[in-house]
Amino acid sequence: MLKNPGLYIHYPWCIRKCPYCDFNSHPIKGEIDQAAYCAALLSDWEAQQRPGDSFHSVFFGGGTPSLMLPIHVAKLLDSLPIDKHAEITLEVNPGSHEYMNFEDSRKSGVNRLSIGAQSFDDQQLSKLGRVHESADIVTAFKRARAAGFDNINLDVMWGLPGQTVDAALQDLRCAIELQPEHISWYQLTIEAKTEFARRTPILPVEQAIYAIETAGLQLLEECGFKRYEISAFAQVSRQCQHNVNYWQFGDYLGLGAGAHGKRSCQRDRVLHPMRVRKVSQPRLYLADPSASVEHSVDPDEIVLEFMMNALRLVDGVDWALFEGHTGLAQSALAAQWSRLVEQNLVETQRCSTTAQGLRYLDSVLQAFI
Numbered sequence: 001m002l003k004n005p006g007l008y009i010h011y012p013w014c015i016r017k018c019p020y021c022d023f024n025s026h027p028i029k030g031e032i033d034q035a036a037y038c039a040a041l042l043s044d045w046e047a048q049q050r051p052g053d054s055f056h057s058v059f060f061g062g063g064t065p066s067l068m069l070p071i072h073v074a075k076l077l078d079s080l081p082i083d084k085h086a087e088i089t090l091e092v093n094p095g096s097h098e099y100m101n102f103e104d105s106r107k108s109g110v111n112r113l114s115i116g117a118q119s120f121d122d123q124q125l126s127k128l129g130r131v132h133e134s135a136d137i138v139t140a141f142k143r144a145r146a147a148g149f150d151n152i153n154l155d156v157m158w159g160l161p162g163q164t165v166d167a168a169l170q171d172l173r174c175a176i177e178l179q180p181e182h183i184s185w186y187q188l189t190i191e192a193k194t195e196f197a198r199r200t201p202i203l204p205v206e207q208a209i210y211a212i213e214t215a216g217l218q219l220l221e222e223c224g225f226k227r228y229e230i231s232a233f234a235q236v237s238r239q240c241q242h243n244v245n246y247w248q249f250g251d252y253l254g255l256g257a258g259a260h261g262k263r264s265c266q267r268d269r270v271l272h273p274m275r276v277r278k279v280s281q282p283r284l285y286l287a288d289p290s291a292s293v294e295h296s297v298d299p300d301e302i303v304l305e306f307m308m309n310a311l312r313l314v315d316g317v318d319w320a321l322f323e324g325h326t327g328l329a330q331s332a333l334a335a336q337w338s339r340l341v342e343q344n345l346v347e348t349q350r351c352s353t354t355a356q357g358l359r360y361l362d363s364v365l366q367a368f369i
């Protein structure tokens, strides 16, 4: 039942903090000792490793991991047990492309890039506090291709301040024109404690949001990007393996400041997940990379946690996966599930939403609280 886990490695620094972002990212002040951070990641690994560990995917996320020197990325990839054909992704901020040696990143073992484009409209990029312009996205993308990357994702956000349907579609067209293998199309959300929560810009009204979403989904579909998760669209066989593992409730190890992990133990043919969280402040993490807070997921919470992940997938999952992770038979949810079926929010045969249910996922999840 237990398949190989994924590995998430967090790099917590950025050139500047974007006003909408609530990731564990800190603006760079002074010199970062990357060698010390890399050594801390390896101590963190030593403290968390389990015998026989081997990772089916690796994801360098941030923050801005494209600011990491390839020599450190290579050192980590050489020191950790990684499956031969693992997907190894590095997130790239296009504003860091001049610091980045794409050839050396490719040589270090990275085989997938995820570029944070957000928008191709310079005025919008400026409102979003981005450190790059539209032209930098195109330059970074072309340099990545020239270095041999044949698996690239572009992150694009929508529902941006004052955005019209035409402007949102124009952003998508610019992304599609570059012919990436994958597009993540995220609706801008206002997160607590961010600059945008304090000074919220004027966002499109609900009707406009509905119109942007409908038109964008159609455009992506027409251009060969198949939606497989709420915000993820891929060309054939180019789904992000690392993220699919999260949504299928698979295990993953998290290394780095503020990283999260989930490791399970199998008892009585049921998987019991344990969540692990590392300290967020880079200074505290560097002082003790082995420190972490662990808590086992309460059996009452598992159904909701499972559904929060699995139902994000357009095709959902088999009920067997639900049974293996929760120790419950599908019939334990019979009452809730049939009410949701009556409302045309979930499918009858699979653990999956309908198109309508995917759009109103929060309402579906209420049934499992």
Ligand SMILES: C[S@@+](CC[C@H](N)C(=O)[O-])C[C@H]1O[C@@H](n2cnc3c(N)ncnc32)[C@H](O)[C@@H]1O
Binding pocket: 020, 021, 022, 023, 061, 062, 063, 064, 091, 092, 093, 094, 115, 116, 117, 118, 155, 156, 157, 186, 187, 188, 189, 190, 191
């Ligand atoms: C860690 S960042 C990606 C790499 C790099 N830090 C960058 O921004 O270019 C992950 C992605 O999450 C998305 N994101 C971050 N904050 C968001 C928010 N408040 N609403 C929607 N999407 C958000 C952005 O598309 C961003 O590219």
Ligand code: SF4
Binding pocket: 013, 014, 015, 016, 017, 018, 021, 022, 023, 025, 062, 063, 064, 093, 116
């Ligand atoms: S560059 Fe990325 S991680 Fe850093 S603050 Fe901006 S969105 Fe967040």
